[in-house]
Amino acid sequence: DGDAAKGDSIGDIDVSNLQPMNVMTELGLPKHDGEGRTVTAEFPLFYLTNVYVPNSGQKLDRLGYRTEEWDTDFLNKMQEFEKGKPVIWLGDLNVAHNEKDTWNEGAKHLVKSAGTTPQERASFDRQLGAGFVDAFRHLHQ
Numbered sequence: 001d002g003d004a005a006k007g008d009s010i011g012d013i014d015v016s017n018l019q020p021m022n023v024m025t026e027l028g029l030p031k032h033d034g035e036g037r038t039v040t041a042e043f044p045l046f047y048l049t050n051v052y053v054p055n056s057g058q059k060l061d062r063l064g065y066r067t068e069e070w071d072t073d074f075l076n077k078m079q080e081f082e083k084g085k086p087v088i089w090l091g092d093l094n095v096a097h098n099e100k101d102t103w104n105e106g107a108k109h110l111v112k113s114a115g116t117t118p119q120e121r122a123s124f125d126r127q128l129g130a131g132f133v134d135a136f137r138h139l140h141q
Contacts, residue, residue, distance in 0.1 A: 056114040
């Protein structure tokens with residue numbers, strides 16, 4: 001797993017013919033801004049945030065940071081944006097939300113693997129419970 005603070009190349013890219021009104025490359029939250037993992041483009045009718053959600057780590061050493069801090073603060077930021085206009089967020093969310101997202105659901109190691117822990121799945125449930133929609137699931141149920 002790359003480390004944005006060390007300059008490793010990780011992330012996503014936004015490509016658009018539309019000119020944004022504003023582009024933010026940080027969340028504005030010091031404890032997360034060193035992660036370098038978000039690009040938010042503000043357009044007249046919506047916000048578009050491209051995000052690389054921090055990985056919990058091979059030994060899950062960042063699981064608490066990921067689920068208790070990053071996911072919570074990121075959701076709060078998206079909700080803050082949403083007060084002004086709709087929000088679309090996309091990118092690498094680093095979670096296999098349910099059994100449809102894994103080829104070996106039920107394998108004993110999944111509950112101990114980054115992206116498939118019960119904590120990460122519950123955290124994504126909270127994001128959906130806040131009113132955001134998993135567009136892929138919505139279109140392909």
